[in-house]
Amino acid sequence: xxxxxxxxxxxxxxxxxxxxxxxxxxxxxxxxxxxxxxxxxxxxxxxxxxxxxxxxxxxxxxxxxxxxxxxxxxxxxxxxxxxxxxxxxxxxxxxxxxxxxxxxxxxxxxxxxxxxxxxxxxxxxxxxxxxxxxxxxxxxxxxxxxxxxxxxxxxxxxxxxxxxxxxxxxxxxxxxxxxxxxxxxxxxxxxxxxxxxxxxxxxxxxxxxxxxxxxxxxxxxxxxxxxxxxxxxxxxxxxxxxxxxxxxxxxxxxxxxxxxxxxxxxxxxxxxxxxxxxxxxxxxxxxxxxxxxxxxxxxxxxxxxxxxxxxxxxxxxxxxxxxxxxxxxxxxxxxxxxxxxxxxxxxxxxxxxxxxxxxxxxxxxxxxxxxxxxxxxxxxxxxxxxxxxxxxxxxxxxxxxxxxxxxxxxxxxxxxxxxxxxxxxxxxxxxxxxxxxxxxxxxxxxxxxxxxxx
Amino acid sequence: xxxxxxxxxxxxxxxxxxxxxxxxxxxxxxxxxxxxxxxxxxxxxxxxxxxxxxxxxxxxxxxxxxxxxxxxxxxxxxxxxxxxxxxxxxxxxxxxxxxxxxxxxxxxxxxxxxxxxxxxxxxxxxxxxxxxxxxxxxxxxxxxxxxxxxxxxxxxxxxxxxxxxxxxxxxxxxxxxxxxxxxxxxxxxxxxxxxxxxxxxxxxxxxxxxxxxxxxxxxxxxxxxxxxxxxxxxxxxxxxxxxxxxxxxxxxxxxxxxxxxxxxxxxxxxxxxxxxxxxxxxxxxxxxxxxxxxxxxxxxxxxxxxxxxxxxxxxxxxxxxxxxxxxxxxxxxxxxxxxxxxxxxxxxxxxxxxxxxxxxxxxxxxxxxxxxxxxxxxxxxxxxxxxxxxxxxxxxxxxxxxxxxxxxxxxxxxxxxxxxxxxxxxxxxxxxxxxxxxxxxxxxxxxxxxxxxx
Numbered sequence: 009x010x011x012x013x014x015x016x017x018x019x020x021x022x023x024x025x026x027x028x029x030x031x032x033x034x035x036x037x038x039x040x041x042x043x044x045x046x047x048x049x050x051x052x053x054x055x056x057x058x059x060x061x062x063x064x065x066x067x068x069x070x071x072x073x074x075x076x077x078x079x080x081x082x083x084x085x086x087x088x089x090x091x092x093x094x095x096x097x098x099x100x101x102x103x104x105x106x107x108x109x110x111x112x113x114x115x116x117x118x119x120x121x122x123x124x125x126x127x128x129x130x131x132x133x134x135x136x137x138x139x140x141x142x143x144x145x146x147x148x149x150x151x152x153x154x155x156x157x158x159x160x161x162x163x164x165x166x167x168x169x170x171x172x173x174x175x176x177x178x179x180x181x182x183x184x185x186x187x188x189x190x191x192x193x194x195x196x197x198x199x200x201x202x203x204x205x206x207x208x209x210x211x212x213x214x215x216x217x218x219x220x221x222x223x224x225x226x227x228x229x230x231x232x233x234x235x236x237x238x239x240x241x242x243x244x245x246x247x248x249x250x251x252x253x254x255x256x257x258x259x260x261x262x263x264x265x266x267x268x269x270x271x272x273x274x275x276x277x278x279x280x281x282x283x284x285x286x287x288x289x290x291x292x293x294x295x296x297x298x299x300x301x302x303x304x305x306x307x308x309x310x311x312x313x314x315x316x317x318x319x320x321x322x323x324x325x326x327x328x329x330x331x332x333x334x335x336x337x338x339x340x341x342x343x344x345x346x347x348x349x350x351x352x353x354x355x356x357x358x359x360x361x362x363x364x365x366x367x368x369x370x371x372x373x374x375x376x377x378x379x380x381x382x383x384x385x386x387x388x389x390x391x392x393x394x395x396x397x398x399x400x401x402x403x404x405x406x407x408x409x410x411x412x413x414x415x416x417x418x419x420x421x422x423x424x425x426x427x428x429x430x431x432x433x434x435x436x437x438x439x440x441x442x443x444x445x446x447x448x449x450x451x452x453x454x455x456x457x458x459x460x461x462x
Numbered sequence: 463x464x465x466x467x468x469x470x471x472x473x474x475x476x477x478x479x480x481x482x483x484x485x486x487x488x489x490x491x492x493x494x495x496x497x498x499x500x501x502x503x504x505x506x507x508x509x510x511x512x513x514x515x516x517x518x519x520x521x522x523x524x525x526x527x528x529x530x531x532x533x534x535x536x537x538x539x540x541x542x543x544x545x546x547x548x549x550x551x552x553x554x555x556x557x558x559x560x561x562x563x564x565x566x567x568x569x570x571x572x573x574x575x576x577x578x579x580x581x582x583x584x585x586x587x588x589x590x591x592x593x594x595x596x597x598x599x600x601x602x603x604x605x606x607x608x609x610x611x612x613x614x615x616x617x618x619x620x621x622x623x624x625x626x627x628x629x630x631x632x633x634x635x636x637x638x639x640x641x642x643x644x645x646x647x648x649x650x651x652x653x654x655x656x657x658x659x660x661x662x663x664x665x666x667x668x669x670x671x672x673x674x675x676x677x678x679x680x681x682x683x684x685x686x687x688x689x690x691x692x693x694x695x696x697x698x699x700x701x702x703x704x705x706x707x708x709x710x711x712x713x714x715x716x717x718x719x720x721x722x723x724x725x726x727x728x729x730x731x732x733x734x735x736x737x738x739x740x741x742x743x744x745x746x747x748x749x750x751x752x753x754x755x756x757x758x759x760x761x762x763x764x765x766x767x768x769x770x771x772x773x774x775x776x777x778x779x780x781x782x783x784x785x786x787x788x789x790x791x792x793x794x795x796x797x798x799x800x801x802x803x804x805x806x807x808x809x810x811x812x813x814x815x816x817x818x819x820x821x822x823x824x825x826x827x828x829x830x831x832x833x834x835x836x837x838x839x840x841x842x843x844x845x846x847x848x849x850x851x852x853x854x855x856x857x858x859x860x861x862x863x864x865x866x867x868x869x870x871x872x873x874x875x876x877x878x879x880x881x882x883x884x885x886x887x888x889x890x891x892x893x894x895x896x897x898x899x900x901x902x903x904x905x906x907x908x909x910x911x912x913x914x915x916x
Contacts, residue, residue, distance in 0.1 A: 012549060013550070013553055014549050014552070019547045019548075019552055020547065022552035022556055023547065023551070025567065026552060026555035026556055026569055027544070027551065027552065027555055027568070027569060027570075027571075027776070028568055028569065028570040028764075028770065029568075029760060029764045030570075030760075030764045031769070032769055032771070033545050034545040039546065039547050040546050041547040041548070042540060042542060042547070042548065044540045045539075050540075065543065065773060066541075066542065070540070070541070071537065071540065076534070076537045079534070080530070083525065083533055083534060084525055084530050085497070086498045086499050086524070087499075087520075087746075087748075088496060088524070090485055090487075091487055091488040092495065092504075093470065093473045093477065093487070093495040093496070094473075094495070094496065095466060095467035095473055095495075095497075096467070097477070097481065098473055098477050098481065101481055113479065113480060114482055114483075115482065116482040119573040119577070119749040120574070121773065122577065123574065123576065123577065123606065127605075129607065130607060130610075151581075151770060151771065151772060152576075152577065152606050152608065153583065153584060153608040154606065154607040154608060162768060163768075165767050166766055166768055287773070293542065293774070293779070294774075294779075295573040295748075295774035295777075295780070299482075306482050306483060306484075307483070309482070310483045310484045312619075312620055313619050313620060314610075314617075314619045315484055315485070315619070316485055317484075317485050317486070318576075319741070319742055320519075320749035321749075323747065323749075
């Protein structure tokens with residue numbers, strides 16, 4: 009059933025020949041050939057099992073049977089565009105809306121997080137005819153042209169990067185390594201005031217703010233958890249300037265944070281974005297995504313006179329799959345599970361922090377957790393090579409983890425939501441062992457570090 | 463199995479409440495609720511069958527069992543991103559490449575025609591660092607921001623449309639209604655020279671041409687078939703200026719034109735684009751698409767230093783479905799079928815043209831056919847209202863056809879490729895009847911028209 013078509017070398021050769029080289033493969037020196045997956049486990053061509061700690065797309069677990077069945081059944085019946093009425097489309101929109109604050113009531117179904125964020129920008133710009141967009145340092149919002157423009161994580165990779173003059177970058181609200189840290193009396197206001205300053209400067213130059221966009225928790229940017237109250241204050245400044253607040257939930261939505269269904273809700277009940285974008289986990293791997301906004305924003309977009317049609321977006325198969333994902337999250341209480349095992353993961357990692365000087369910070373909510381490695385806990389020197397070493401050593405032990413952030417020194421946990429206590433025990437034990445070896449080689453001791461030495 | 467969840471009124475109400483109003487529904491006064499489809503037929507909630515003459519997405523037929531099975535099987539096994547090796551990804555790339563000229567050897571798999579065209583523009587601009595793009599009048603290339611910019615079909619809908627200063631619009635190579643017509647001694651060269659003039663003007667202003675982009679046959683633009691030799695000459699001018707030729711096959715690829723697998727091949731063996739984009743039919747409704755280019759263009763893109771990763775693009779399910787579509791096209795000789803029934807369709811329509819003064823032009827290749835309705839065959843006055851009337855009357859008789867083009871007066875045939883001779887007989891008979899009634903009401907007679915009167 010999972011027989012190989014090509015031997016691994018041929019697969020690699022064909023990939024080199026026919027697949028665009030700009031997509032980096034994991035572990036390029038010895039890449040993995042994965043042939044099947046189930047739950048939080050992936051299997052290579054030899055049947056070797058890998059524990060998947062990173063795939064937030066396989067949200068309810070790889071190849072979940074309810075999702076597969078919903079997709080397969082609908083594929084047999086009908087898969088067409090949304091110029092026809094379809095019950096699953098409207099039922100899905102209704103169910104999704106029920107997960108959101110009331111005023112976020114209008115859905116646009118599209119095919120990827122990138123399409124969602126691009127449409128969100130179009131909605132925001134059309135709303136009042138404004139053009140300037142504020143984004144965060146290290147942000148990543150997608151791969152289409154308009155999103156490269158608002159993704160410093162991407163455009164700073166280019167040597168000849170020209171920043172779009174309508175795009176303005178605010179400091180990342182990172183209280184560990186950022187401009188205002190945990191010891192600041194009010195980092196939320198301080199970071200929000202920086203956004204206010206940007207707005208003032210835009211106004212001085214005659215510009216007008218269309219939107220502030222941020223991931224509710226920065227993912228590629230280094231698993232950053234903004235201080236509570238930051239979004240409320242930013243939204244106030246931005247709305248006063250006539251702009252809208254776009255919360256990008258592509259990486260972090262759908263119950264991953266445990267306490268809430270959406271990560272923006274971590275900021276408090278009093279915060280409601282004007283536009284929410286979704287992606288990766290929404291279809292458990294099926295290419296689909298969604299933008300949800302208010303009636304006012306939707307009406308303004310329509311009154312432009314330009315139609316918006318998306319060939320595949322919201323088709324019956326995508327709707328059936330989206331519905332199945334929502335149902336599995338509820339039926340299996342995956343949000344509650346994320347809260348419980350996520351807390352266990354964070355606790356176990358905190359214990360490691362007490363032992364390992366390389367661990368500078370543990371931060372996260374539910375099953376979205378970052379472990380920032382540093383060579384020096386006072387200077388915060390990024391332990392980039394060490395993070396890579398952890399990833400490679402874990403791979404040897406059949407565990408898939410990755411490192412990200414501007415210094416590529418943050419270990420990222422964002423596993424399928426069925427991740428279990430035993431999985432946590434396994435990966436934490438391996439990390440403990442790897443860090444012990446690394447610290448031995450580096451001559452690092454906790455006592456030294458606490459004294460600021462190395 | 464196809465039981466309704468909501469009665470039709472509730473479906474309509476929920477749609478109004480929760481679905482972005484910018485997506486126009488077909489026959490908005492009395493929309494269709496489609497619950498299942500097979501081959502070239504769709505069925506509403508009461509079991510009424512509709513003949514589908516327009517859905518070029520359901521390329522090998524709605525819900526083709528081979529495609530459904532391939533998708534369902536792969537969904538059970540594995541659906542992850544392309545940072546892992548996967549045999550179906552490379553096998554699919556190899557099979558797709560085998561359908562193209564040798565030099566088009568590198569594939570980028572993405573999720574929609576819009577993502578494909580956006581990436582094509584990025585590849586083109588990165589190639590030599592040029593920025594100016596030439597597009598055609600009435601062109602439509604997709605719904606993301608960068609593509610609205612190059613789609614006059616879209617941006618001209620906006621009252622306050624500002625044309626992007628790097629975008630230049632060349633005349634549509636329409637030999638029926640365009641600047642140079644069938645009576646011109648060499649319309650191909652004339653239209654190509656207009657592109658050359660644009661290039662010269664761009665150079666005068668210090669700009670540099672990144673790309674010329676065109677659908678191989680304009681679809682929304684009015685089913686326009688460019689004169690043979692036009693693309694070769696344009697490509698020569700554009701390449702001389704350091705730009706690339708992008709052939710957009712999103713609507714027309716995969717054997718639809720009958721004589722060839724790709725519509726750009728209608729221009730002759732001596733024409734090879736630098737980039738080809740695909741979409742709609744590629745996955746028979748599954749959200750997927752592809753950009754294929756040369757090694758040189760791919761290398762230049764990689765050497766920018768910016769990674770290109772697409773979460774869903776080229777996943778095992780999309781690859782399995784794409785492979786199944788290619789296999790069905792071959793197994794059922796759908797390209798040959800498109801040629802045969804397409805010729806029959808064109809012949810039957812030509813006979814109608816002899817009878818009906820409202821028919822100004824019949825044009826097409828294979829199962830991509832346009833019927834342009836005019837109120838006056840000399841003045842070419844668009845018969846827009848009449849085209850709408852034909853569409854609505856056909857719907858009453860359970861046949862789905864649409865009208866497009868800048869004047870919305872071109873009846874568009876682009877049915878699933880399993881469209882049969884009997885289907886053609888049915889739809890042509892109905893059109894004959896509707897046109898007869900319309901012409902009677904308008905007092906139109908062929909003899910009057912031929913004399914230039916009305």
